[in-house]
Amino acid sequence: MTVSTDYTAQEIIVVAGAKVLEDNKIVFVGTGLPMVASLLASRTHAPGLIPVFEAGAVGPPLKHGLPVSVGDSRTFTGASYVKGLNGAFELTQRGFADFGFIGGAEVDMYGNLNSTMMGDFPAGYQKPKVRLPGSGGASDMAASCERTILIVPHDKKKFNEKLSYVTSPGHLDGSPNARYNAGMQGKGPYRLITTKGIFDFEEKTKRMRLIQMFPGETVESIQAATGFELLIADNVTEFPAPTVEEVRLIREEIDPNGVFVKRAAK
Amino acid sequence: MENSAKMFWTGLSPDEAREALVNKDKSMKDKRMTLKEAVSRFVKNGDNVGIGGFVNVRQPVAICHEMIRQGFKDLTLSFQSAGMAPELLAGAMIANPDKFSIKRVELAYWGHEAFGLSPAWRYLAERGLIEFEDWSNYNMSARFKAGAMGLPFIPTRGPLGGDIKNTSRTKIMDCPFTGRPIALLPASNPNVALIHVQAADMYGNCIIRGTDATCAEIAMASAHTIVTCEQLVSHDLLTSNPKDIMIPFPAVDAVIQVPYGAYPGACRRHYWFNGDHVRQLLGCIAPMCKGGAPDALKAYYDENIYGVESFEDYIAKIGVKQLLADKAAEAVHCERLV
Numbered sequence: 001m002t003v004s005t006d007y008t009a010q011e012i013i014v015v016a017g018a019k020v021l022e023d024n025k026i027v028f029v030g031t032g033l034p035m036v037a038s039l040l041a042s043r044t045h046a047p048g049l050i051p052v053f054e055a056g057a058v059g060p061p062l063k064h065g066l067p068v069s070v071g072d073s074r075t076f077t078g079a080s081y082v083k084g085l086n087g088a089f090e091l092t093q094r095g096f097a098d099f100g101f102i103g104g105a106e107v108d109m110y111g112n113l114n115s116t117m118m119g120d121f122p123a124g125y126q127k128p129k130v131r132l133p134g135s136g137g138a139s140d141m142a143a144s145c146e147r148t149i150l151i152v153p154h155d156k157k158k159f160n161e162k163l164s165y166v167t168s169p170g171h172l173d174g175s176p177n178a179r180y181n182a183g184m185q186g187k188g189p190y191r192l193i194t195t196k197g198i199f200d201f202e203e204k205t206k207r208m209r210l211i212q213m214f215p216g217e218t219v220e221s222i223q224a225a226t227g228f229e230l231l232i233a234d235n236v237t238e239f240p241a242p243t244v245e246e247v248r249l250i251r252e253e254i255d256p257n258g259v260f261v262k263r264a265a266k
Numbered sequence: 267m268e269n270s271a272k273m274f275w276t277g278l279s280p281d282e283a284r285e286a287l288v289n290k291d292k293s294m295k296d297k298r299m300t301l302k303e304a305v306s307r308f309v310k311n312g313d314n315v316g317i318g319g320f321v322n323v324r325q326p327v328a329i330c331h332e333m334i335r336q337g338f339k340d341l342t343l344s345f346q347s348a349g350m351a352p353e354l355l356a357g358a359m360i361a362n363p364d365k366f367s368i369k370r371v372e373l374a375y376w377g378h379e380a381f382g383l384s385p386a387w388r389y390l391a392e393r394g395l396i397e398f399e400d401w402s403n404y405n406m407s408a409r410f411k412a413g414a415m416g417l418p419f420i421p422t423r424g425p426l427g428g429d430i431k432n433t434s435r436t437k438i439m440d441c442p443f444t445g446r447p448i449a450l451l452p453a454s455n456p457n458v459a460l461i462h463v464q465a466a467d468m469y470g471n472c473i474i475r476g477t478d479a480t481c482a483e484i485a486m487a488s489a490h491t492i493v494t495c496e497q498l499v500s501h502d503l504l505t506s507n508p509k510d511i512m513i514p515f516p517a518v519d520a521v522i523q524v525p526y527g528a529y530p531g532a533c534r535r536h537y538w539f540n541g542d543h544v545r546q547l548l549g550c551i552a553p554m555c556k557g558g559a560p561d562a563l564k565a566y567y568d569e570n571i572y573g574v575e576s577f578e579d580y581i582a583k584i585g586v587k588q589l590l591a592d593k594a595a596e597a598v599h600c601e602r603l604v
Binding site for chain 2 (some may be wrong): 031032054055056057064068069070071072073074075076077082083084085086087089093112116117121122125126127128129130131132133134135136137138139140142143144165166167168169172179180181182183184185259260
């Protein structure tokens with residue numbers, strides 16, 4: 001397999017996200033890069049992957065291409081089952097979703113995500129420094145999918161010890177059985193994919209742990225871009241650069257209009 | 267029980283919601299009227315307004331245009347994920363706060379997915395000009411469902427663990443059966459629901475294609491419902507498969523045929539998104555977040571809303587060529603012989 005020499009940061013995220021997904025599983029797909037990654041997985045190693053979209057569609061073949069909204073017509077055509085939002089989230093709460101695939105603007109070491117606001121909390125909640133769109137379905141996926149995959153671009157300002165707001169609960173404070181004790185279901189954050197590498201959450205402490213680095217990164221460069229101390233797995237390996245074929249699939253077949261995967265400036 | 271916030275009802279309390287239906291004329295009568303009449307009869311200052319659709323799919327855009335033309339004060343907007351409907355209403359408030367105002371928003375997400383963030387949401391929230399209550403998509407959908415079920419609350423897992431439970435009226439209790447914590451969400455019973463559907467009959471029976479979103483729950487929970495539809499068809503045709511009916515006539519107060527009523531959002535079987543037009547509105551508001559002047563925004567409203575008599579006149583400005591292209595872009599998703 002020829003290795004791509006001009007892949008972008010978003011493209012390697014998509015390839016890594018796709019590879020984390022397992023064939024024949026149900027994945028509850030959030031809007032944006034998770035959609036692209038799920039489509040890439042189903043076009044490569046996971047043809048039996050079953051996407052669920054929060055507006056209600058279960059298992060559409062997506063033969064008309066990438067949805068621009070998780071509620072659009074492309075998610076509906078050929079789907080096996082479509083209701084509305086209550087229908088989709090009830091399936092998830094019941095345990096039908098093996099994976100939830102979500103993004104956020106800010107993440108902490110336990111995989112809690114923020115997509116609500118930046119600024120003082122709780123004092124500044126009603127007048128935030130930066131107001132973000134809000135949870136959408138992310139907090140529901142975080143609370144009820146069996147395992148969640150998170151995507152956050154790697155940036156010291158986004159990897160913080162304390163979040164402005166916990167929109168989508170991960171391993172909470174990392175204490176034993178924290179999620180169960182809070183009343184939630186599911187095992188919580190399983191993988192985090194950033195622009196620098198892939199992380200899991202160490203079993204005992206539930207803390208973010210580097211397991212694979214993207215080409216060009218070192219443990220030091222990744223730690224330097226992180227606002228808290230990372231755990232480092234014993235055998236950190238390099239995640240292989242995307243292949244020419246993977247990049248071609250993203251650019252020409254999956255997101256040819258650059259709806260979610262921005263084109264590199266020429 | 268953990269009390270996160272003081273309890274209060276926005277819109278109708280469960281008892282008031284019950285009373286509203288008891289007193290309502292539920293007969294199977296002709297509910298066709300103009301959009302102007304529907305909005306002036308069923309929307310009032312201070313109302314809690316339930317917004318149907320999902321992000322920019324089947325948003326009640328035509329109804330919002332008419333509300334802006336008529337002008338309303340101190341509205342509460344309730345929705346799960348929405349794009350153009352709150353953007354247009356909030357843009358009207360930003361452009362001309364004396365004529366249109368939103369007091370409060372109860373929501374899960376306000377943005378435009380692939381078309382961008384919402385500058386109106388940022389403008390109003392970051393300046394402290396509206397109050398808001400964050401929920402998730404399931405939380406809002408379940409709250410409408412509780413309202414539609416005639417229940418005061420509904421248990422969900424959704425807000426457990428994070429901060430949503432701390433900034434909303436969620437209450438956490440130990441489940442009386444399992445002993446584990448469970449979240450209780452207050453029902454939402456809006457004063458009026460704004461819903462756009464593919465097809466309706468003159469009595470208000472509605473058929474929805476594509477995602478159901480949370481439209482049926484919002485309509486059933488609300489005291490009144492205004493329905494716009496792409497296609498107004500005979501009762502016989504609409505009921506040829508009664509299980510297709512998503513919203514039953516007694517829940518509906520006004521039916522108006524408004525082709526392209528969710529435009530520039532999408533409506534399955536009819537038209538795909540006009541992303542450029544969505545971005546045009548966002549582009550008028552975005553510079554104002556950084557202190558820019560409201561000139562472009564005011565011009566947008568003068569051109570597209572205040573300067574026209576009806577939604578049809580706005581659609582005429584879009585032009586046939588563009589409308590045909592948006593129709594063709596959707597047609598490939600649901601190819602069929604006519």
